[in-house]
Amino acid sequence: MYLPNFMLQSKLAVVTGATKGIGRAIALAYAEAGADIVLIARSKDGLEQVKEEVEAYGRQAYTISSDIKDYRKIISEVDQLIGDKPIDIWVNNAGINVRSKAMDVTEEEWDQIIDTNMKSSFFLAQAAAKRMDKENPGKIINVSSVGGHVALRTGVVYAMTKSALIQMTKNLAMEWGKLGINVNAIGPWYFPTSLTEKLLEDEDYVRDILDRTPLNRIGKLEELAGTAVFLGSDASNYITGQTLFVDGGMTIYGF
Ligand SMILES: NC(=O)C1=CN([C@@H]2O[C@H](COP(=O)(O)OP(=O)(O)OC[C@H]3O[C@@H](n4cnc5c(N)ncnc54)[C@H](OP(=O)(O)O)[C@@H]3O)[C@@H](O)[C@H]2O)C=CC1
Numbered sequence: 671m672y673l674p675n676f677m678l679q680s681k682l683a684v685v686t687g688a689t690k691g692i693g694r695a696i697a698l699a700y701a702e703a704g705a706d707i708v709l710i711a712r713s714k715d716g717l718e719q720v721k722e723e724v725e726a727y728g729r730q731a732y733t734i735s736s737d738i739k740d741y742r743k744i745i746s747e748v749d750q751l752i753g754d755k756p757i758d759i760w761v762n763n764a765g766i767n768v769r770s771k772a773m774d775v776t777e778e779e780w781d782q783i784i785d786t787n788m789k790s791s792f793f794l795a796q797a798a799a800k801r802m803d804k805e806n807p808g809k810i811i812n813v814s815s816v817g818g819h820v821a822l823r824t825g826v827v828y829a830m831t832k833s834a835l836i837q838m839t840k841n842l843a844m845e846w847g848k849l850g851i852n853v854n855a856i857g858p859w860y861f862p863t864s865l866t867e868k869l870l871e872d873e874d875y876v877r878d879i880l881d882r883t884p885l886n887r888i889g890k891l892e893e894l895a896g897t898a899v900f901l902g903s904d905a906s907n908y909i910t911g912q913t914l915f916v917d918g919g920m921t922i923y924g925f
């Protein structure tokens with residue numbers, strides 16, 4: 671039998687930044703694939719909304735309302751919610767950007783972006799790994815960006831955090847492979863979410879995007895969620911340390 675299991679039946683997944691955009695799409699795709707989900711974000715109303723959507727697939731949803739920077743509180747609440755049930759998949763998705771020119775970056779912006787996108791992702795990955803079952807492959811998926819691989823005009827500090835997630839993915843994959851934990855990253859190009867809404871309303875900006883995108887279109891959230899399902903499933907059990915750029919070909923486009 672060569673067709674692997676792409677589904678996520680009876681797995682427990684944790685998705686950060688799960689109330690909107692990419693995180694919500696991943697959480698719902700995971701629920702449709704059979705997983706129970708811990709949803710993490712700040713907005714209580716947003717969490718309740720997505721919890722109902724997960725439950726509509728007949729799956730269990732737990733919610734943790736917290737700023738991702740309060741990762742110690744999050745880890746404690748995960749333990750209270752799921753006890754000693756092992757975590758099968760942890761998706762570090764929550765992230766922000768402040769699109770300042772390098773000359774204008776402030777220390778406050780630096781701290782906010784670095785702590786949210788990078789520091790929280792590392793310590794939550796560390797906590798997730800400690801709660802994975804050595805007998806069944808655990809999966810950690812970090813949401814990076816093409817901006818962590820090539821220079822974009824969307825902010826140097828954001829780019830540094832996304833590049834750091836790509837390298838963190840490699841190092842954790844190397845250290846935790848013997849624990850049966852796969853660590854991979856996803857590198858999206860532009861997708862329609864609240865983070866990019868204003869940019870994608872600007873026709874000239876969208877034209878600039880498409881000029882650099884061989885598939886000549888903006889991505890669909892379900893296409894990104896599909897990559898997350900693959901990386902969370904048994905179908906990717908021999909893939910680790912990799913970053914899959916879901917980018918319409920942007921990162922291979924030279925001229
Ligand atoms: N959209 C795109 O084109 C691209 C996005 N990405 C990356 O994908 C990830 C998701 O982005 P996207 O879906 O577009 O973003 P959105 O802004 O649409 O959603 C962000 C999600 O993260 C949560 N969040 C934001 N800040 C915090 C925080 N401090 N603590 C806890 N939760 C937080 C938000 O919920 P709440 O406000 O309730 O906390 C929301 O659920 C990010 O890491 C981003 O860098 C990468 C490349 C392209």
Ligand SMILES: C[C@H](O)[C@@H]1OC(=O)[C@H](O)[C@@H]1O
Pocket residue numbers: 766767769815816817822824858859860865866869
């Ligand atoms: C592709 C980038 O990650 C994208 O660019 C932006 O301006 C947003 O901040 C997204 O992250």
